[in-house]
Amino acid sequence: MATTESDLGGPADLSEDEQRAVEAQLLRLADDELVQAERYTFWQVRAPTLESDLSISNNAQDELGHARLWYDAVQQLGYSEESLIYESDPSDFQHSTLVELPFAEGDWADAIVRAYLYDVAEDIRLSALEDSSYEIIRNRTSRIQGEEGYHLEHAESWLDRMALDEEASERVQAAIDELYPYALTLFEPVGDVEADIDRLGIRTMTLDEMRTEWETRVESFLTELGFAVPTDAAPATPAGRDNEHTDHWHDLHEEMTASYRNLGRDEATLIMAADDE
Amino acid sequence: MNVDEVKARAGPREFSPKDDLPEEYRQAATRMLEFHANSEIMGAYLERPFIRQAPSIERKMAFSAKVQDEIGHGQMLYRAAESLGVKTREEMLDDLANGDGKFLNCFHYPMESYVETPMIAFFVDGAAMRRQATLKKSSWEPYAHAMDKICFEEGMHVKHGESILRELMNGSRREQRMTQEAFEEWWPRILQFFGPTDDQSTHHDFAAEVGLKTCTNDELRNAFLNTYIPKAKKYGLEMPDEPRIRDNGDGTYEVVEDDLDWDEFFTVSQNEYDGSIEQISGRRQAQEAVQWVRDMMDDQTTTNSGPQTQAAD
Numbered sequence: 001m002a003t004t005e006s007d008l009g010g011p012a013d014l015s016e017d018e019q020r021a022v023e024a025q026l027l028r029l030a031d032d033e034l035v036q037a038e039r040y041t042f043w044q045v046r047a048p049t050l051e052s053d054l055s056i057s058n059n060a061q062d063e064l065g066h067a068r069l070w071y072d073a074v075q076q077l078g079y080s081e082e083s084l085i086y087e088s089d090p091s092d093f094q095h096s097t098l099v100e101l102p103f104a105e106g107d108w109a110d111a112i113v114r115a116y117l118y119d120v121a122e123d124i125r126l127s128a129l130e131d132s133s134y135e136i137i138r139n140r141t142s143r144i145q146g147e148e149g150y151h152l153e154h155a156e157s158w159l160d161r162m163a164l165d166e167e168a169s170e171r172v173q174a175a176i177d178e179l180y181p182y183a184l185t186l187f188e189p190v191g192d193v194e195a196d197i198d199r200l201g202i203r204t205m206t207l208d209e210m211r212t213e214w215e216t217r218v219e220s221f222l223t224e225l226g227f228a229v230p231t232d233a234a235p236a237t238p239a240g241r242d243n244e245h246t247d248h249w250h251d252l253h254e255e256m257t258a259s260y261r262n263l264g265r266d267e268a269t270l271i272m273a274a275d276d277e
Numbered sequence: 278m279n280v281d282e283v284k285a286r287a288g289p290r291e292f293s294p295k296d297d298l299p300e301e302y303r304q305a306a307t308r309m310l311e312f313h314a315n316s317e318i319m320g321a322y323l324e325r326p327f328i329r330q331a332p333s334i335e336r337k338m339a340f341s342a343k344v345q346d347e348i349g350h351g352q353m354l355y356r357a358a359e360s361l362g363v364k365t366r367e368e369m370l371d372d373l374a375n376g377d378g379k380f381l382n383c384f385h386y387p388m389e390s391y392v393e394t395p396m397i398a399f400f401v402d403g404a405a406m407r408r409q410a411t412l413k414k415s416s417w418e419p420y421a422h423a424m425d426k427i428c429f430e431e432g433m434h435v436k437h438g439e440s441i442l443r444e445l446m447n448g449s450r451r452e453q454r455m456t457q458e459a460f461e462e463w464w465p466r467i468l469q470f471f472g473p474t475d476d477q478s479t480h481h482d483f484a485a486e487v488g489l490k491t492c493t494n495d496e497l498r499n500a501f502l503n504t505y506i507p508k509a510k511k512y513g514l515e516m517p518d519e520p521r522i523r524d525n526g527d528g529t530y531e532v533v534e535d536d537l538d539w540d541e542f543f544t545v546s547q548n549e550y551d552g553s554i555e556q557i558s559g560r561r562q563a564q565e566a567v568q569w570v571r572d573m574m575d576d577q578t579t580t581n582s583g584p585q586t587q588a589a590d
Contacts (some may be wrong), residue, residue, distance in 0.1 A: 001349070024498065025577075031409075033335070037337075038329065041325075041328045041337075043328060043364065044325055044328060044341065044344050044345065044348075045318070045321045045322045045325045045344060045348065045560070045563070046325075046563040046564075046566075046567070047567065048489050048570035048574070049570075049571065049574070050348055050351060050352040050355075051352070051580050052570075053345075053348045054348055054349055054352070057341060057344065057345035057348070058345070060328075060341050061338055061341050061342055061345070062335055064334060064341060065338065066340045067334060068334045068335065068338070071334065081334065083331065085334070086332065086333075098430065104566075105562070105563060105566045106563075106565075106566020106567045106568075106569070107566075108567055108569075108570045153547075157584070160584040161573075161574075161583055162372055162573070163532060164577065164582055164583065165300075165573045165576065165577070167569060167573070168569070168570070168573050173568075208355075255329055255330065255340070256329055256330070258330060258573040259330040259331065259332045259391040260332035262390070263332065263391065263392075263445075263448065263449075263451070263452050263455075264449055264451055264452070265448075267334055268332060268333035268334070269332065269333040269336055269444060270333070270335055271333075271335045271336065271339065271440060272335050274337075
């Protein structure tokens with residue numbers, strides 16, 4: 001557990017090793033949220049009902065807001081939104097490949113299963129960051145936790161409902177089978193920096209501990225609903241965390257950054273007031 | 278109540294679902310509300326790709342929020358329409374999907390470049406604001422009530438559009454040129470937003486007599502031009518030579534109708550324009566792809582077999 005003695009302080013107080021570890025933790029948070037949001041936004045004006053459209057839009061905007069907070073924390077270490085997103089190479093990103101996978105039009109089961117697997121992992125990750133030795137991570141984690149709680153309820157409530165329907169159950173099961181190995185990549189390491197992240201108290205659970213908790217929770221909830229969970233699956237490759245991505249990510253990144261390039265921009269527009277903490 | 282009694286009583290927020298209203302009034306109000314609700318949905322459908330393409334995270338958030346607001350407006354307006362007892366929301370959404378539902382002319386045109394987004398978010402939404410502000414005085418109380426919230430949010434949308442326009446017109450020469458080209462392409466459609474001049478409009482008389490409409494097309498177009506021509510110029514846009522717009526010098530304008538393509542306008546309003554077919558089919562396909570989810574929800578509602586906890590939405 002992090003204590004005040006081991007507090008890393010602010011951006012200016014970090015040693016080179018500390019900064020490397022903080023950055024590695026922040027980047028995966030930012031990238032995961034951005035790409036998860038990007039896939040959520042696909043469902044805007046395409047969800048099954050107006051009501052589900054409004055809910056999924058809320059999730060998308062929450063995740064975009066979280067991505068913004070995490071990228072902003074990375075920027076305090078000397079980066080820019082342009083270099084991190086719009087002018088970067090797709091292989092600079094470290095999000096899990098779970099969030100970048102495409103899905104068939106109308107595959108609402110994919111949207112819900114993906115959200116569920118991600119949101120449980122996010123819940124665990126945030127609890128492992130709430131006592132982080134890096135103050136900016138601690139503060140922002142507590143701001144985000146409430147919203148992520150709603151996301152989990154949203155996904156679970158849809159799963160409850162789909163479990164009662166035969167056709168929907170089949171679709172959910174297919175999504176679980178496909179996505180589970182990709183979800184495991186959420187707990188894959190980013191190079192050799194993980195030991196430092198743990199040692200410095202930036203995160204208070206190891207990746208293994210987080211994965212174990214995730215497996216237990218996911219298995220127990222989904223089994224209860226009558227679904228089979230592929231517990232002996234190995235993490236999918238590419239993992240994303242190691243900067244290796246599927247071609248789908250390259251396509252998505254291309255599309256996300258096309259306007260920026262076509263307009264010849266060299267600055268990502270800020271329109272909201274700067275964060276006061 | 279018969280039609281004469283309705284005309285005699287007509288005033289802002291005068292009628293509600295408690296009133297026994299004649300079929301003619303209910304039909305007219307349904308037609309207006311359905312058109313308005315459909316337009317919210319199709320406007321959102323048109324703008325949706327720019328959530329992904331917006332060139333910064335904060336712009337993405339604004340686009341996502343705007344698209345969500347439009348869906349929320351659609352939801353409120355369909356509810357206000359349903360309360361007239363003529364059509365259910367499902368029937369209206371089905372009609373929209375199968376090409377029978379009508380919606381605003383500007384949402385029938387494809388939008389391919391980011392520089393086109395303020396043509397909708399600033400000019401079309403600005404034009405819509407003019408009309409919508411007058412609908413707060415609609416005689417159908419649920420419509421007027423929905424407009425209170427919708428107008429507030431539309432005000433934010435226009436600011437969003439204005440901010441994008443300002444940024445583009447303060448950007449590189451290339452951005453400015455692309456934006457001017459988009460403006461020239463969209464301007465005639467924007468002028469047609471208010472429909473033909475009053476003497477050609479078919480539905481106006483009755484709607485005005487029963488208080489569903491409180492301003493004429495010409496009044497709304499004048500109010501729009503008075504505000505938006507100076508704004509367009511302020512941001513450095515040049516007014517195209519055609520369609521010709523004569524400034525009468527007294528706060529009114531005359532748009533030379535012959536300079537506008539009314540054949541295209543009426544093709545658009547019949548959903549028969551190429552863009553209409555593309556937009557309607559694209560959305561129908563997306564809706565059909567999730568029909569299985571709606572079927573599941575319907576089954577669970579009728580058999581009461583849904584989860585007993587808070588319903589998923």
